[in-house]
Amino acid sequence: MKPVRLPAAATQALPRAALFALCLLYIVPGLIGRDPWKTDDAAGFGIMWTMAHGSLEDWLFPHIVGLPMAEKGPLAYWIGAVCIKLFGWLLGDALAARLAPAGFFLLGSIAVWYTTYLLGRRPEAQPLRLAFGGQPEPSDYGRTLADGALLIFLGCLGLLLHSHSTSTEALQVSLVAFCLYAATTLFERCSLRAAALLGLSMGLLVLSRGWVVPLALWLGLLSLASFRERTIVLRLVAITFPVAIAVASPWLIASSIVRPFDSTPYDAWMLWNYGQLGWPSYETLRNFFKNGIWFAWPAWPFAGWAVYAWRRQYQAPHITIPLTFFIACALLALFHTRSEEGVLLPMLPPLAILAAFGLPTMKRGAINAVDWFSVMTLTTCAGFIWIGWIAKQTGWPAQIAKNAFKLAPGFKPEFNLLAFLVAVFASIGWVLLVRWRVARRPSVLWRAVVLSSGGVILCWLLLMTLWLPWINYGKSYASVAHQLAERLPQGKYCINTNVGPAQRASFVYFGEVPFSQRHDADCRYLLLQDSKRGRDNIKTVQYGGSKWRLLWEGRRPSDKDERFRLFERLN
Incomplete structure (x- = not known):
């Protein structure tokens, strides 16, 4: 049956x-x-x-x-x-x-x-x-x-x-x-x-x-x-x-x-x-x-x-x-x-x-359990996103603001009216959706998942409006790519490197860094990616049978371990 x-x-x-x-x-x-x-x-x-x-x-x-x-x-x-x-x-x-x-x-x-x-x-x-x-x-x-x-x-x-x-x-x-x-x-x-x-x-x-x-x-x-x-x-x-x-x-x-x-x-x-x-x-x-x-x-x-x-x-x-x-x-x-x-x-x-x-x-009790789990969990997540944004904008609550700026040192928050309004209207829409689900108790089949989907969309939208500048600051290589580009000379030259795919793509796009397209190229400059846990007082290195002099050192403010160093060939 x-x-x-x-x-x-x-x-x-x-x-x-x-x-x-x-x-x-x-x-x-x-x-x-x-x-x-x-x-x-x-x-x-x-x-x-x-x-x-x-x-x-x-x-x-x-x-x-x-x-x-x-x-x-x-x-x-x-x-x-x-x-x-x-x-x-x-x-x-x-x-x-x-x-x-x-x-x-x-x-x-x-x-x-x-x-x-x-x-x-x-x-x-x-x-x-x-x-x-x-x-x-x-x-x-x-x-x-x-x-x-x-x-x-x-x-x-x-x-x-x-x-x-x-x-x-x-x-x-x-x-x-x-x-x-x-x-x-x-x-x-x-x-x-x-x-x-x-x-x-x-x-x-x-x-x-x-x-x-x-x-x-x-x-x-x-x-x-x-x-x-x-x-x-x-x-x-x-x-x-x-x-x-x-x-x-x-x-x-x-x-x-x-x-x-x-x-x-x-x-x-x-x-x-x-x-x-x-x-x-x-x-x-x-x-x-x-x-x-x-x-x-x-x-x-x-x-x-x-x-x-x-x-x-x-x-x-x-x-x-x-x-x-x-x-x-x-x-x-x-x-x-x-x-x-x-x-x-x-x-x-x-x-x-x-x-x-x-x-x-699904039984009505199971559907209600899933709904209330979604409402409680996703509403809590949305509330935390709002509190985190307020903390970054105003400094209150102090501990949350301190933790946020600790993860992204040097980040300067800016108020974006359009992003704020989108977040407000999305949050109001979530309240109305929950009210409709609780008050009307609809019998349609998709009632069991509309709150789960709506809550996920709400949290993602809040993150991509209220928190986007902060996330972008921590996950983008734009700032360090611009720093590197400022230290590079004018003219035609190439750079050998050991950086990974994401870093290479970001440096080329944001800084127009002229990486060598051949592994055996005889380039004047060398960009190395390593961990900051290594030695900090290095001024020269031996790499690929040549001696190199340190010109620049930088990293993303949000990453305490990853470090980039630019060297110039000495011999």
Whole structure:
């Protein structure tokens, strides 16, 4: 027997304008008004910037002004570079590059919505017919479930930072969602077009972040299809797999023919892919279970309940298809060689879709518990953000202000009226949303997750308005890049360096530092990155068989360990 019994009143869909506004409130803050941040965000922007201002070789072999970065794949960087070339003159290169993750987020959100809608319309997913009628229509039921899935997807804490970053992870999670949509279409219609669409999406996934994830998804779907219909197996083998190879291979073939920089990215790319697989270790297991709890909140409780509630319909596609994707991605995370947050991202789209089918079966008490947990936790977080902003602006409370300025020495707060008004209106909107949920007690399915999603969006919006200058000050290399640029002479010269990808990209973009694009270049200057825990009284060093004299030393004010030193060759 199906576990769902619903009246039509419970399937009232969210207004399209409200859903669109939530998506805008989610993605726009964090894209506007900030510098490329330390780690993958600045590194990804550096690759995009290098491509946009380079030649064909730069597009075939991703790198950051000579530092090879071909491991993950070029697709996300190609799209970002196109955005820079099209809109950089109008928006600036940094903001233009962030149009790419905005597009990735839009693709992933649409894919999650339509996948859930297709699965929710299927006969297996429909609620029981009521004795006197009044049950929802399949299209209304599917649309309501799709709204719930999108709200859960927006509320996933692990997606928040990565979806605003110029990195490959943002595109990967969206393409996994699109693969889910294509797979759902294939299992529903078993058409050649659906099989080709799945192959296209998997080929693009290969170009975005390697072949490991798409291969695992393809094997999972092959296993699922073998229990259902032989025709789907033939489609997967004869159409999907060849199309994926045809989409992914031109980059590797072209780079092997052209041989950019007298080399090819193939070896580094393959080694990086092989490095994604290994035996489970304590670190990977710890990362999966410890970080996965908050990373996939609030999706995993609803998804787990959905699998349990629909256990008697274990062959229903609305459970088996997203569950297959989740299992494949979860196994990859467990068998990963390193404990990284990014390996958990592909699990989020299937979890959000599974969670949507748990909404109709949740008891009122469980829904209220999740709601009150969300209200208490996220309201507390929002209140702390407001108090922290007040402390930085006024110096009260004194201890919070002291801690904030201790983390960012030299930071000078400025009052931004527009950011303040946006934060005020967002906070008022949160109060009204909570009041509507508590006072009206709506029966619609998505009521269980609207507070979780709204609270996450509120906290992110407050951070990206009230705290953005402070966060930018701590995570950007702009200030130290400008300091370095002021100490460099005029004229043509090159600089050898050992700095990492994020630092290299930031120094080139903000300071126009002329790094050497050849590791064996005979440059007059040397920029070294080390730890401040080392010796402080060094005036000369031996490096690469030459002696160098110290010209400048600097660091980001918020980083007590990282240090940069500029040297000039003596012999």
